[in-house]
Amino acid sequence: MATILSRVASGPSRRTLRIVPSHIKAGSKSLLPLRSFTLSATRLHISPSTSDNSTGDKDKSNLGSVYTVNEDEIAKFAAMSDEWWAPQGPFKMLHLMNPPRIRYIRNRLTASGAIPNNISADMSDQTARDSRARFPLQGLRILDVGCGGGLLAEALARLGATVTGLDASIENIQMARIHAKKDPLLNNGSPGSLEYRHLTAEQLLEQGLQFDVVCSMEVIEHVDNPAGFLKVLGQLVKPNGDLILSTISRTPLAYFLTVFSAEHLLRMVPVGTHHWSKYITPEELSAGVEDLADCRVQNIQGIGFSPLSGQWELTRSRSSSGETDSGLLSKLGSTFAESVNYFLSAKKNGPGSP
Amino acid sequence: MTAGTLSHLAAAVRTKASTASAARAAFRASSPFISAQRATSTVRFSSSSQSGSAGNDASNSLNGTPEQYDVVIVGGGIAGSALACALASGRASGTQKIALIEAFDLSGHMQWSPKPDQYSNRVSSLTPRSVLFLKQIGVWSELDLSRVAPCEGMQVWDGVSGARITFDGADAKKDSTRSSFLRQVFSGASSTPASSAEFFDDQQQQPDFSKEQESSPLAYMTENLHVQYGLQKQILAHKARGIQLDIFERTKVQDISSNTSSGQESDASVDISDWPVIQLDNGRKLQTRLLVGADGVNSPVRTFAKIESLGWDYSQFGLVATLQIDPSTSTAPDQGKGIAWQRFLPTGPIAMLPLNNGFASLVWSTTPKIAQDLKKLPAKEFCALVNAAFNASPAELEYLCKNIGPDGQPLVDFQSEIEWRASVQDAEKGGINRGREDYKAPKVVDVQENTRAPFPLRMRNSNSYVEDRVVLVGDAAHTVHPLAGQGLNQGLADVECLARVIEQGLLSGSDIGNIHSLTPYSSERFFPNLAMLGTVDKLSKLYNTDFGPVVWARSLGLTAVDNMGPIKTEIMRFAMGLEEPTSSRRV
Amino acid sequence: MSARTITAATANATIASIRARSLALTRRPAHWTRCATLFTCRSPLEPPTGKLYEGHIPISPLQRSILAVGSAFTALANPLRGDMVAALGETTGGMFLARIRDQMLLDPEGRRILRERPKITSESMQLDALRQLPDGTFGREYVRFLDDQQVSPDTREPVHFVDSEELAYVMQRYRETHDFYHTLTGLPVTVDGEIALKWFEMLQTGLPMTMLSSFFGPLRLTSEERSRLHEYYIPWALEYGSSSKLLMNVRWEEWMDRPVEEVQRELGVQPCPQV
Numbered sequence A: 001m002a003t004i005l006s007r008v009a010s011g012p013s014r015r016t017l018r019i020v021p022s023h024i025k026a027g028s029k030s031l032l033p034l035r036s037f038t039l040s041a042t043r044l045h046i047s048p049s050t051s052d053n054s055t056g057d058k059d060k061s062n063l064g065s066v067y068t069v070n071e072d073e074i075a076k077f078a079a080m081s082d083e084w085w086a087p088q089g090p091f092k093m094l095h096l097m098n099p100p101r102i103r104y105i106r107n108r109l110t111a112s113g114a115i116p117n118n119i120s121a122d123m124s125d126q127t128a129r130d131s132r133a134r135f136p137l138q139g140l141r142i143l144d145v146g147c148g149g150g151l152l153a154e155a156l157a158r159l160g161a162t163v164t165g166l167d168a169s170i171e172n173i174q175m176a177r178i179h180a181k182k183d184p185l186l187n188n189g190s191p192g193s194l195e196y197r198h199l200t201a202e203q204l205l206e207q208g209l210q211f212d213v214v215c216s217m218e219v220i221e222h223v224d225n226p227a228g229f230l231k232v233l234g235q236l237v238k239p240n241g242d243l244i245l246s247t248i249s250r251t252p253l254a255y256f257l258t259v260f261s262a263e264h265l266l267r268m269v270p271v272g273t274h275h276w277s278k279y280i281t282p283e284e285l286s287a288g289v290e291d292l293a294d295c296r297v298q299n300i301q302g303i304g305f306s307p308l309s310g311q312w313e314l315t316r317s318r319s320s321s322g323e324t325d326s327g328l329l330s331k332l333g334s335t336f337a338e339s340v341n342y343f344l345s346a347k348k349n350g351p352g353s354p
Numbered sequence B: 001m002t003a004g005t006l007s008h009l010a011a012a013v014r015t016k017a018s019t020a021s022a023a024r025a026a027f028r029a030s031s032p033f034i035s036a037q038r039a040t041s042t043v044r045f046s047s048s049s050q051s052g053s054a055g056n057d058a059s060n061s062l063n064g065t066p067e068q069y070d071v072v073i074v075g076g077g078i079a080g081s082a083l084a085c086a087l088a089s090g091r092a093s094g095t096q097k098i099a100l101i102e103a104f105d106l107s108g109h110m111q112w113s114p115k116p117d118q119y120s121n122r123v124s125s126l127t128p129r130s131v132l133f134l135k136q137i138g139v140w141s142e143l144d145l146s147r148v149a150p151c152e153g154m155q156v157w158d159g160v161s162g163a164r165i166t167f168d169g170a171d172a173k174k175d176s177t178r179s180s181f182l183r184q185v186f187s188g189a190s191s192t193p194a195s196s197a198e199f200f201d202d203q204q205q206q207p208d209f210s211k212e213q214e215s216s217p218l219a220y221m222t223e224n225l226h227v228q229y230g231l232q233k234q235i236l237a238h239k240a241r242g243i244q245l246d247i248f249e250r251t252k253v254q255d256i257s258s259n260t261s262s263g264q265e266s267d268a269s270v271d272i273s274d275w276p277v278i279q280l281d282n283g284r285k286l287q288t289r290l291l292v293g294a295d296g297v298n299s300p301v302r303t304f305a306k307i308e309s310l311g312w313d314y315s316q317f318g319l320v321a322t323l324q325i326d327p328s329t330s331t332a333p334d335q336g337k338g339i340a341w342q343r344f345l346p347t348g349p350i351a352m353l354p355l356n357n358g359f360a361s362l363v364w365s366t367t368p369k370i371a372q373d374l375k376k377l378p379a380k381e382f383c384a385l386v387n388a389a390f391n392a393s394p395a396e397l398e399y400l401c402k403n404i405g406p407d408g409q410p411l412v413d414f415q416s417e418i419e420w421r422a423s424v425q426d427a428e429k430g431g432i433n434r435g436r437e438d439y440k441a442p443k444v445v446d447v448q449e450n451t452r453a454p455f456p457l458r459m460r461n462s463n464s465y466v467e468d469r470v471v472l473v474g475d476a477a478h479t480v481h482p483l484a485g486q487g488l489n490q491g492l493a494d495v496e497c498l499a500r501v502i503e504q505g506l507l508s509g510s511d512i513g514n515i516h517s518l519t520p521y522s523s524e525r526f527f528p529n530l531a532m533l534g535t536v537d538k539l540s541k542l543y544n545t546d547f548g549p550v551v552w553a554r555s556l557g558l559t560a561v562d563n564m565g566p567i568k569t570e571i572m573r574f575a576m577g578l579e580e581p582t583s584s585r586r587v
Numbered sequence C: 001m002s003a004r005t006i007t008a009a010t011a012n013a014t015i016a017s018i019r020a021r022s023l024a025l026t027r028r029p030a031h032w033t034r035c036a037t038l039f040t041c042r043s044p045l046e047p048p049t050g051k052l053y054e055g056h057i058p059i060s061p062l063q064r065s066i067l068a069v070g071s072a073f074t075a076l077a078n079p080l081r082g083d084m085v086a087a088l089g090e091t092t093g094g095m096f097l098a099r100i101r102d103q104m105l106l107d108p109e110g111r112r113i114l115r116e117r118p119k120i121t122s123e124s125m126q127l128d129a130l131r132q133l134p135d136g137t138f139g140r141e142y143v144r145f146l147d148d149q150q151v152s153p154d155t156r157e158p159v160h161f162v163d164s165e166e167l168a169y170v171m172q173r174y175r176e177t178h179d180f181y182h183t184l185t186g187l188p189v190t191v192d193g194e195i196a197l198k199w200f201e202m203l204q205t206g207l208p209m210t211m212l213s214s215f216f217g218p219l220r221l222t223s224e225e226r227s228r229l230h231e232y233y234i235p236w237a238l239e240y241g242s243s244s245k246l247l248m249n250v251r252w253e254e255w256m257d258r259p260v261e262e263v264q265r266e267l268g269v270q271p272c273p274q275v
Helices: A071-079 A092-111 A126-134 A151-158 A170-180 A201-206 A226-236 A252-265 A282-292 B003-013 B056-063 B078-089 B107-111 B128-136 B169-173 B181-186 B224-240 B300-304 B368-376 B379-391 B394-402 B414-430 B487-507 B515-542 B548-563 B565-576 C002-025 C031-040 C061-077 C082-092 C094-106 C108-116 C127-131 C138-149 C165-176 C178-185 C191-205 C208-220 C223-243 C260-267
Strands: A015-020 A036-039 A141-145 A162-166 A193-197 A211-217 A237-248 A295-306 A311-314 A341-348 B067-074 B098-101 B123-126 B149-151 B153-158 B164-168 B219-223 B245-248 B253-257 B277-280 B285-293 B309-326 B339-345 B348-354 B359-366 B443-447 B453-462 B470-472
Touching: A071 A170, A092 A151, A092 A211, A092 A237, A092 A295, A092 A311, A092 A341, A092 B487, A092 B515, A141 A151, A141 A226, A151 A162, A151 A170, A151 A193, A151 A211, A162 A201, A170 A193, A201 A226, A211 A226, A226 A237, A226 A282, A237 A282, A237 A295, A282 A295, A282 A341, B067 B078, B078 B098, B078 B128, B078 B224, B078 B487, B107 B224, B123 B128, B123 B224, B123 B487, B128 B219, B128 B487, B149 B348, B153 B548, B164 B169, B164 B548, B164 B565, B169 B565, B219 B224, B224 B245, B253 B300, B285 B300, B300 B470, B309 B348, B309 B368, B309 B379, B339 B379, B348 B379, B359 B368, B359 B379, B368 B453, B379 B394, B379 B414, B379 B443, B394 B414, B394 C094, B414 C165, B453 B515, B487 B515, B548 B565, C061 C082, C082 C165, C082 C208, C094 C108, C094 C165, C108 C165, C127 C138, C138 C178, C138 C260, C165 C178, C178 C191, C178 C260, C191 C208, C191 C223
Parallel strands: A141 A162, A141 A211, A162 A193, A211 A237, B067 B098, B067 B285, B098 B245, B153 B339, B285 B470
Antiparallel strands: A015 A036, A237 A341, A295 A311, A295 A341, B123 B219, B149 B219, B153 B164, B253 B277, B277 B285, B309 B359, B309 B443, B309 B453, B339 B348, B348 B359
């Protein structure tokens, strides 16, 4: 439970919150600095939908009153859907980000016990050991919310997980399905499986499904109602399951890098991909995850793009069990580390958890 | 850097947007040259022999459906075989289905049983880094160490001016845990973590690397056939423990294509039409997620991927031979044991690499005509000429080489001419050469029969090492002048990097044929290889002349570097490939 | 002769005093002098080599440079100072002598010369026998030239300052064969004739001494001599200097009984146009 020292009831005016994550014990090194934040009230509150679904698209007709997707954002990504898998296309940076993402997910799942750590100690059977080496995520049911063209979902399925990919854009889902057909490993080649569904998170929740791991990478900065989104995600995780998010922090450096440099200067991503005002800082996200998603934050770790190596690298983690890459960015101090892109992993509260 | 190397660099930085096209690459029936490290005695292949996995797959592929593989390595030379071993050793990569295709015989290497007084003429110097890699994949322990000669020092000198630089392995030993500064600069700040803990299967014995750093010679000389022996033994051992590694030996690649329908109704739910299809000359077809070209300088895989290879042919041939030497004639300490000698002549460098038991390997880069003549000379005159090449003046050598008849018979009495010049030089010891306490190379007394073989020298660099579903390693990616003994070591470094990148890719759940999974390999290897190629090329051009001012300048430079200990140590460590031991890098 | 011995004595005395001073300074070279080895491959103060041949005067590199400069000025001022001209040639010619020697090694006849090291003296040449040869033969013309000029092959300055026995021989041979060049080309022993011959030798051997003579020698000529030089001699030298066979490779002793025209044809040299 988050210890919130002062909290003000809902209202449209600006509020001040002090946030301390719950797992900080007295006397231990503070994971997050105690700071005051000025938040826009619309950010972390459940408020009536202000969406403009005037299109009356029948695909979205069964949406409830809690509406987390933004239609303009959907349309923006839908227009680029056939470019998802072009290696040098507009999503190239996301392609490059995939291996560190998987590394982070594997590290967190190992740390939280979802997947066994030491393979050889567990099994004596060579085939089972080979299977574990090849498919470390086998047996896990993973949900990828906002899967886009399936970049992350395919990788998880190749590692043996049973993956469900969700996206609100039919073009993306179609693209993902077509591409999934191109790899025998994703079609009965591994212990896992891969399916895509054209639904929103709320719609899936209505079907009463829960998952061992829920991922949502670089999605929350595109939704209108992040608070509601977090709540839904939290409900989709099984008790003691894992929730893994990634997004971009709202700092001046993030503006400089992701909007000014990446979009306008270097044209690495199309202009208009990101809105800086929608970025969420790690502290805010932590609070939201703890409050709304009913989870305990385990780890926050930054990821940065190193132009020297042309790869994304995980930066130094603040938690003791974080592993980093050996590249340039890992040498940066932790204050810089989460200034732009970052991951957050949390464990859903469940019976037996402190 | 010249414009040539700059354009290579530009090409590397420029990314290729197109995927592999649908063009069929046609090949002649006489197969591509597979590996530059091929022994000169070749086994003629028979196209009717089939090896590798039998069964349904084989019959299916003969009917038209290609057999599916994860990795197909074309070329079973040292680079290709080492890659097969490395992949088989990996924890995740060992679960892949791997095929190795080789035009010549591979299993015959297992029968290699050399006599103690005979050495093959293709000898390579393995840097400590390459040796470490061979230890990691379990090949080094298969080798007979009595046929491995450590090289503790090097004497390199200018044939025109006599300026000399000496390298001593003892200097590189100091502070060997610190990695070479030049290596750090050139390795491109690569960030792929070397998860060696995950890289090797637990069953493999992990050698204790901490001790290895204490005694590290500059290099280890051994025959290429010896390394192949160790590799093939390891491959068989992997197969025996169940790794899916299929060997297609004595089989040539007839055709490689992609984006074509197989003509057979394949499983409609899976579309792998962009996976390359390899047509073998025994009728079988393989379709693979990743195609590795380890097939030498005229790589057909590179042609298929439409990767351009730029470079030039040196107007030099390299002549190799196995020599018998008399160590007592060397004035170096300990009779010159373990010392490599290299002299730069205006026609090209001549090098004598130490082997055990009073043998040495000769690599003499010279003009094509001289190389052909040397091959034909009688043994006695050949040895006299080699001795002259190390001791006499370049003018004398030129005179002797000009006096070799068309059938290889000497037109003058080599021995008496050489003795006369040697006596004149000795008289001058009191004069101009006074004070030069240079060590002399040991005298050559005999040359092993049938070991003299010339081969052309060239420099090649591919514009790119990776394409969609295609990657190049070894000589297929780059070819270098042998004067620095780096070619094979670069290939092994490529293989080590690629195996690690493939393992990383598998652990990240990537499609290892996707170009983004392969780019870390290219970014880690391209620049260091290019730097090495460029440096060696400039060195060979610098020493290819006897023009006065150039000789003076290069002698000045050489003597200066010889007097600057730290710089010399740095060069040595760069050439030795020394860097932080892989096991100490964090996961 | 006495003048020569006096000048030789003064030269020796100067050199001896320089050497004494440098010996006093000589000890294990300090680090900065080792840096100097980068340029000369020897320390400038290093003690000179031992005596290698008859007439050898070993000098250190510093002494060598001083001598080169000194002799250059003296020779320019007074070209008749044969010993200074010789000293200039020997101190500056080191690398080029080696090149000539290498070219001789490549030619069978040149090799024989290096191996057998024939000396050209009045005894070895047997001048009386040469006088008996028919007119028009090379030997007869050679002796006629010697008699006209009243010189003999014994009057050449011996080599002193070359630190190699073989290269000293090459230098000696170069000097001794100079008269044959006159016979071959027909150039007179005048100042401009000698300069023309120096141009020819420069193109053949590349010795710095010949270059100095070629470029600085004409400064002392009259305008008439200079115009003759420019109009006839230098173009002739340019044409035949580089295209003819390297005359250092010629065993003149064996060409004595052949007609001059035949010798000229075989060696690729045409007589210089006489004015």
